[in-house]
Amino acid sequence: MSGFSRFTPLANQLPATVPFVGPEAIERRMGRDVRARIGANESGFGPAPSVLETISRKAKEIWRYNDPENHALKTALGAHLGLTASNFVISEGIDDLLGLIVRLVIEPGMPVVTSLGGYPTFNFHVAGFGGRLVTTAYREDREDLQGLLDAVRREDAPLVYLANPDNPMGSWWDAPSIVSFAKSLPETTLLILDEAYSETAPEGSIPAITAFIDMPNVIRTRTFSKAYGLAGARVGYGIGTPGTVSAFDKIRNHFGMPRLSTEAALAALKDQAYLSKVIAEIADARMRISAIARANGLHPLPSATNFVAVDTGRDGVYARAIVDGLMEHGVFIRMPGVAPLNRCIRISAGVPADLDLLEQALPKVLKAVG
Amino acid sequence: MSGFSRFTPLANQLPATVPFVGPEAIERRMGRDVRARIGANESGFGPAPSVLETISRKAKEIWRYNDPENHALKTALGAHLGLTASNFVISEGIDDLLGLIVRLVIEPGMPVVTSLGGYPTFNFHVAGFGGRLVTTAYREDREDLQGLLDAVRREDAPLVYLANPDNPMGSWWDAPSIVSFAKSLPETTLLILDEAYSETAPEGSIPAITAFIDMPNVIRTRTFSKAYGLAGARVGYGIGTPGTVSAFDKIRNHFGMPRLSTEAALAALKDQAYLSKVIAEIADARMRISAIARANGLHPLPSATNFVAVDTGRDGVYARAIVDGLMEHGVFIRMPGVAPLNRCIRISAGVPADLDLLEQALPKVLKAVG
Incomplete structure (x- = not known):
């Protein structure tokens, strides 16, 4: 298999490893269909019906490139969050933003x-640009804020990543701790505050939207x-000072956003009633996952996200x-x-039918693995 | 507007300039709606009805990440073109692929x-990774194959870009010339052969799909x-040896492809009857654009693409x-x-109603600009 020389x-020197194997690949390799897709922290509750209607109605415009300035979505996000369009950068998922941020900040070494x-995909991008990962262990299944701060200072690191709420553990810090952490960082260290799971976080855990709005060294990332x-x-999308987020324009794929995706996001943002309903369904699903875990002698961790990390009480093996055993039953989950952390399994909030399958399969699997 | 330090x-050091200003931005700045969108080489004929039906039907699956291996689309492209899935890399448009290729090959300087x-977006990516652009002038409105080859050899360049058919001029080379060019390159020079407009190219201008299939230093790029x-x-998508295209897996955004876009591409590929119909409509539109140009004393160039470059006989001003005058009438076109090259204007093949607007506006604009 010869490649360009x-x-x-x-x-x-980069490895061929990928951050995540998708459930479709697992299906192909195992020759078995996923029946309960509760491993990738997707939302089986789906988007709002109003979003689906918008996609169908707007489909005929798909021959047009999207507006490369993403004006409508940035304006709508600004109105929704009480900021201005100039505080936002839009991109093809947080994954893409993470790659762009690493590229803007990191030189090899x-x-x-x-x-x-x-988050493995962040590490993938750091490796991809030749950065050197400096890691701090979790403490009591939370990211260790003091440990991260110490590492930043010790290394004079230009970039630090923190997810609140956290993936893969589902844990979180309260807002004052996050604000204090951000304000303790040197101005020469850019903080990526990944808030992918902000919608499901408990009251008091997400800093006010204005908390960092004058800090050029903080980018908050969120997602649909x-x-x-x-x-x-x-x-x-990323939220930051206009000076910081405008830097993305120098390198991003300006015509990268799919047109119907933008329309879907705009429609989703308008339907906050649906979002509230789903958030309640996610909370119910977390409770049910926890109950299933407990009924099987496992220990569910508290979660601020759309998944539950469940402590198996044993090791990664x-x-x-x-x-693997659950996948034999068509139940797709993941683990840290x-x-x-890998003493845990990670189960995404799913619709009741998916959790029924989990409930049926889990005792059989635990019995089989012994 | 303070940014991260x-x-x-x-x-x-990168400039804030962007490769293209979108028509939506022009609308916002001029306070005027685009009535005929024939400037970005989009296809106003739209996708097949079967594609629109697929998007509506599959919309409810949008809560799922796409298969990061893009297995179905690579397999379908392989079957369609007589290659295998391992010959393809899928990405968010050729623009994204160009950035990835530059990143894989180019170090600063x-x-x-x-x-x-x-193509300005290629240049944008080269600048974005610190590459040094070495340019060769067009000859008789075609890319100069010998000039490109000479420049590659003189500079020992690791990367060369060639579009066939060409954008922005619409010109082309015959297949043997392209094959000869590719085979004359050093093995240490990667050729990006951009075939975005291959579907509309005349017979004999696109090399056989197997022409470069054993050459690790050629990547052909195509698009939906x-x-x-x-x-x-x-x-x-990019087409190359398995060894070359697998390199993208080391750096690409694995979960970057939108799910409905992949479904749309799969459906489009299946509906070759519709493609044939559109290609005929594009050919008709090119003839009509040419006729409108001639009727106004301008000189249309031959075109192998879905647009026509029209020589105004004067300069870029x-x-x-x-x-700008056409935009005052709501007719959006572009120019090199x-x-x-910028003695020309570039008009995309549009539906008859759009070309009606062009036909009405052009004589008024020419009279006004004098």
Whole structure:
């Protein structure tokens, strides 16, 4: 399988590993269909009916490139959140934004601070631009704010990643702790505050939208992929000072946003009643997942997200056996990648029918893996 | 407008200019609606009705991330073109692929060869990764194959870009010339052969799909944005050896492809009857644009694409006045960016109603600009 002989040394040294294997790939490799898709923190509750109606109605405009300035969506987000369009950058999911941020900040060899076991796609982008990951262990299943701060100072790191609420553990900090962390960082360190799960977080855990609005070294990232039920649309956004977010224009794929995805996001933003309904359904699903776990002798962790991390009480080998065993029953879940987090399995909030399948399969799997 | 203080030196030195201003931005700035959208080489004929039906039917699956391996689309393209899935990389339009290719090959300061006046988005990506553009002038409104080859050899350039058919001029080379060019390149030079307009090209101008299939230093790029009428979906693909295209997996945004866009592309590929119909309509539109140009004393150039470059017989200032004047009538067209190409205006193949507006406005504009 011969490839071009003159890729950059950096490209040549990168591994072929990918951040996540998709459920479709697992289906193909196992020759078995996913019956309950509750592993990727998608929302099986789906987007609002008003969003589906918008997509169908706007489909005939798909021959047009999207507005590369994303004016309508930035304006709508500004109105929704009490900011202005100039505070936003829109991109093809937070994943794409993370790559752009790393590219804007990191030269080969530079240190980047994150938590050991944190979001693999961020690590993928850091590696992809030759950055050097500096990790801090979780403490009591939360990202360790003091540990991250110490690492930033020790390394004089230009970039630090923090998710609140956290993935893969579902844990969170209260807003004052996050604000204090951000304000303790040197001005020469850019904080990525990933708030992908902000909609499902408990009261008091998400800093006010104005908390960092004058801080050029903070970018908050959010998405329509989770509670809004639009993972397949690929719409993420970053919030920051106009000076910071305008830097993306120098490098981003200006015509990258799909037209119907933008229309879907606009419609989703308008339908806050539906969002509230889904958030309640997600809360119910978290409770049911927790109950199923407990009924099987496992220990569900508290969650601020649309998934529940469930402590199996044993190690990563055991958790992996459960994940693989559930897939034998068509139940797709995931688990954290590194110890000690990987003593857990991670189950996304799903519709009742999906959780029924989980409830039926889990005791059989636990019995089989022993 | 203060921004983060520690972006990379490269990021700081990049200009804020963007490759293209979208028609929506022109509308906002002029306070005038586009009535005939025939400037961005989109297809006003739209996608097949079967594609629209597919989008509506599949919309409810938008809560799911797309398969990051793009297995179905790569397999379908392989079957359609007589290759295998391993010959393809799928991405959010050719624009995204171009950025990824530059990133895989170019380190700051390295030379990249292209034609003076060629695709601005490619140049944007080269600048974005610190590459040094080395340009060769067009000859008789075609990209100069010998000139490109000479520049590659002189500079020992690792990357060269060639569009066949060409944008913005609509010109083309015959297949043997392209094959000969590719085979004359050093193995250490990667050729991007951009075939965005391959569907509308005349017989004999597109090399056989197997022509480069054993050459690791050739990537052909194609898209669903032009003849397939799916510009807003953002589906492009690269064709190359398995070894070369697999390199993208090291750096691409694996979960970047929108789910409905992939479904739309799959449906479009299946409806070749519709594609044939649109290609005939595009040919008719080119003839009509040419006739309108001639009737107004302008000189249309031959075109292998879904647009016609029209020689105004004067300079870039004059052509710009026509472009701006037409927009005063709601007719959105574009023009090449540099001399001598910018003596031309560029008009996309549109539906008859759009060309009616062009026909009505053009004589008034020419009279006004004098």
